[in-house]
Amino acid sequence: MSNKPEGPEKGKDFIRTIIDKDNETGVYGGRVHTRFPPEPNGYLHIGHAKSICLNFGVARDYQGKCNLRFDDTNPVKEDVEYVDSIREDVHWLGFDWDANFYASDYFEKLYFIAELFIKMGKAYVDHQSADEIRANRGTLKEPGVPSPHRDRTVDENLALFRAMRAGDMKDGECVLRAKIDMTAANVVMRDPTLYRIKHADHHRTGAAWCIYPMYDFTHGLSDAIEGVTHSLCTLEFENNRPLYDWCVDTLMEGLRQPELFGENAAIYNELAALPGFNQRPRQYEFARLNITGTVLSKRKLIQLVKEGHVSGWDDPRMPTICGFRRRGYTPESIRDFCERIGIAKSDSTVEFALLEHCLRQDLNDRAPRYLGVLDPVKLVIENYPEDQTDEFDMPLHPEEESFGHRVVPFSKELWIEREDFMIDPPKKFFRLGPGREVRLRFAYYVTCTGYETDPDGKVTLIRASYDPETKGGWSKDGRKVKGTLHWVSAKHGVKAEVRNYGNLFTTENPNAVEEGKTFLDYLNPDSLEVLDTCWVEPALAEMKPGTNFQFERMGYYCADSRDHKPGGRLVFNRTATLRDTWAKIQKKGDN
RNA sequence: UGGGGCGUCGUCAAGCGGUAAGACAUCAGGUUUUGGUCCUGACAUUCGGGGGUUCGAAUCCUCCCGCCCCAGCCA
Numbered sequence: 260m261s262n263k264p265e266g267p268e269k270g271k272d273f274i275r276t277i278i279d280k281d282n283e284t285g286v287y288g289g290r291v292h293t294r295f296p297p298e299p300n301g302y303l304h305i306g307h308a309k310s311i312c313l314n315f316g317v318a319r320d321y322q323g324k325c326n327l328r329f330d331d332t333n334p335v336k337e338d339v340e341y342v343d344s345i346r347e348d349v350h351w352l353g354f355d356w357d358a359n360f361y362a363s364d365y366f367e368k369l370y371f372i373a374e375l376f377i378k379m380g381k382a383y384v385d386h387q388s389a390d391e392i393r394a395n396r397g398t399l400k401e402p403g404v405p406s407p408h409r410d411r412t413v414d415e416n417l418a419l420f421r422a423m424r425a426g427d428m429k430d431g432e433c434v435l436r437a438k439i440d441m442t443a444a445n446v447v448m449r450d451p452t453l454y455r456i457k458h459a460d461h462h463r464t465g466a467a468w469c470i471y472p473m474y475d476f477t478h479g480l481s482d483a484i485e486g487v488t489h490s491l492c493t494l495e496f497e498n499n500r501p502l503y504d505w506c507v508d509t510l511m512e513g514l515r516q517p518e519l520f521g522e523n524a525a526i527y528n529e530l531a532a533l534p535g536f537n538q539r540p541r542q543y544e545f546a547r548l549n550i551t552g553t554v555l556s557k558r559k560l561i562q563l564v565k566e567g568h569v570s571g572w573d574d575p576r577m578p579t580i581c582g583f584r585r586r587g588y589t590p591e592s593i594r595d596f597c598e599r600i601g602i603a604k605s606d607s608t609v610e611f612a613l614l615e616h617c618l619r620q621d622l623n624d625r626a627p628r629y630l631g632v633l634d635p636v637k638l639v640i641e642n643y644p645e646d647q648t649d650e651f652d653m654p655l656h657p658e659e660e661s662f663g664h665r666v667v668p669f670s671k672e673l674w675i676e677r678e679d680f681m682i683d684p685p686k687k688f689f690r691l692g693p694g695r696e697v698r699l700r701f702a703y704y705v706t707c708t709g710y711e712t713d714p715d716g717k718v719t720l721i722r723a724s725y726d727p728e729t730k731g732g733w734s735k736d737g738r739k740v741k742g743t744l745h746w747v748s749a750k751h752g753v754k755a756e757v758r759n760y761g762n763l764f765t766t767e768n769p770n771a772v773e774e775g776k777t778f779l780d781y782l783n784p785d786s787l788e789v790l791d792t793c794w795v796e797p798a799l800a801e802m803k804p805g806t807n808f809q810f811e812r813m814g815y816y817c818a819d820s821r822d823h824k825p826g827g828r829l830v831f832n833r834t835a836t837l838r839d840t841w842a843k844i845q846k847k848g849d850n
Numbered sequence: 851u852g853g854g855g856c857g858u859c860g861u862c863a864a865g866c867g868g869u870a871a872g873a874c875a876u877c878a879g880g881u882u883u884u885g886g887u888c889c890u891g892a893c894a895u896u897c898g899g900g901g902g903u904u905c906g907a908a909u910c911c912u913c914c915c916g917c918c919c920c921a922g923c924c925a
Binding site for chain 1: 852853854855856857860861862863864865871872873874875882883884885886887888917918919920921922923924925
């Protein structure tokens with residue numbers, strides 16, 4: 260299809276450029292292996308989608324592999340609820356892992372690697388309190404001071420570490436630390452903690468362990484064990500890369516010293532035989548995703564859920580994958596978005612409008628069209644016979660005939676949108692007003708002959724006459740109308756609840772808040788609008804939960820996956836509005 | 851001079867010494883039985899700033915400025 264001239268591919272991100280280079284030099288023998296490594300301590304959000312699309316996308320582009328690996332090294336924060344949701348969300352996004360591992364799968368191996376480090380004189384047990392360790396770590400500008408336990412003998416350290424594992428010590432009594440450099444300019448390298456004691460049940464390993472490895476120790480080694488080649492993470496881990504390398508390098512060095520293996524030779528030989536130790540993984544960092552108008556930090560999302568500011572992780576206003584799913588976003592639109600934003604190293608905030616564009620582009624192609632009146636006012640066609648009914652065959656998609664048709668009944672009394680009528684309309688208003696003629700979509704031309712109001716001046720009923728010669732919405736005489744309105748037959752319409760969602764926050768950047776305020780002070784009190792007097796065409800009564808469609812002229816909607824019941828209560832979520840140039844014109848007029 | 855990163859259109863983002871891609875947004879038109887879609891056009895003489903190297907610099911050197919990350923027994 261593409262007949263572009265050859266040459267260096269344009270627009271490739273820096274990571275793929277690195278991989279190209281690696282493939283040229285053959286460091287990994289052409290292998291490309293990535294992993295998506297979430298901690299199961301919360302639900303995935305759109306920021307994770309960026310990482311997922313990158314990691315799985317790279318594997319796909321290079322015929323490589325991508326693992327799903329749960330970084331489950333902190334049992335007190337993690338739960339199976341989260342691992343289940345993460346697996347579901349990754350699948351829903353359209354990706355499948357070559358293997359699903361857990362860091363906890365490696366607890367035994369990691370433990371022996373820690374022992375190896377001790378035997379190499381590269382790790383020691385420190386009995387300083389957490390406070391003492393912090394105090395002795397120094398500051399960003401001053402070096403740290405060595406622990407008084409830093410020079411314990413190998414035998415002493417080994418005995419202590421084994422006692423840690425055996426459960427002989429209480430939480431916090433001591434830790435295993437890497438012996439690196441207390442004066443390192445990079446604070447991460449000042450004898451980082453490798454293992455801590457937690458007498459806590461783990462969601463997978465139960466009570467088997469009371470010591471748990473730290474992220475920095477676990478991550479690179481897990482990558483190496485799995486044969487990962489390119490370990491992609493976000494920018495805030497740049498400072499951790501030297502430690503990542505230190506752990507992998509130290510292990511490789513240790514594996515070259517069989518005299519240290521002792522009775523655990525089997526496990527060390529197994530490790531040495533893994534591809535990850537001949538072709539060691541490298542970490543690369545890219546900028547995490549920020550989107551205008553929302554928050555993407557786990558802490559804040561948890562707060563929104565726990566404090567009840569939203570109905571749950573899958574509240575359609577949430578930037579979580581399950582929130583977007585329930586809102587009606589398609590996986591295709593999210594993937595398209597992730598491709599368009601690119602991968603780079605500069606901190607950036609993408610406009611929400613881009614995501615919405617991707618969504619609309621996808622839904623325009625695939626959403627069937629229906630008629631629904633959300634804020635109804637009655638329209639009576641005075642010259643239309645009382646007991647007559649027309650049945651209009653209407654296409655489900657304006658451009659794509661393959662969507663087929665459905666039949667929509669029409670009768671004397673109809674519901675139309677309240678905002679489609681004005682008693683005293685301005686010149687650019689193309690809709691209904693006294694004496695004006697408009698088209699009822701796919702039905703007839705009607706002319707407004709009168710209206711009624713209540714004492715407050717609110718329109719309660721509109722009268723009109725129709726032209727029988729315009730059946731189907733065409734006029735044989737070539738007469739044109741400026742406006743086309745959607746409608747629902749009052750006699751045949753079905754009642755529905757519509758939930759319109761707006762921005763969760765009132766500010767573009769809820770992360771940058773005024774002094775003394777929190778992001779919660781910017782919650783939009785009007786982010787959810789529930790309309791429970793809507794009338795929709797009969798065909799929608801049997802719609803399956805989760806189905807995307809468009810209410811013509813109103814927006815993209817989907818049947819709610821929790822509350823919508825075919826044949827029963829109908830609940831529709833607004834996924835997105837249509838682009839609205841009329842609203843723009845109005846706004847201009849106001850100013 | 852604590853260390854590590856980053857600065858190209860309003861927002862993302864290509865570009866890697868040969869004379870500023872693309873997308874979103876915005877604006878102006880056209881088509882239209884959705885004020886939708888679609889189509890057309892406009893939109894960085896300039897790449898954080900100053901010097902320098904070069905026939906030629908967003909790309910190389912240098913100084914300066916701004917922003918982000920790091921002192922968890924979190925990830």
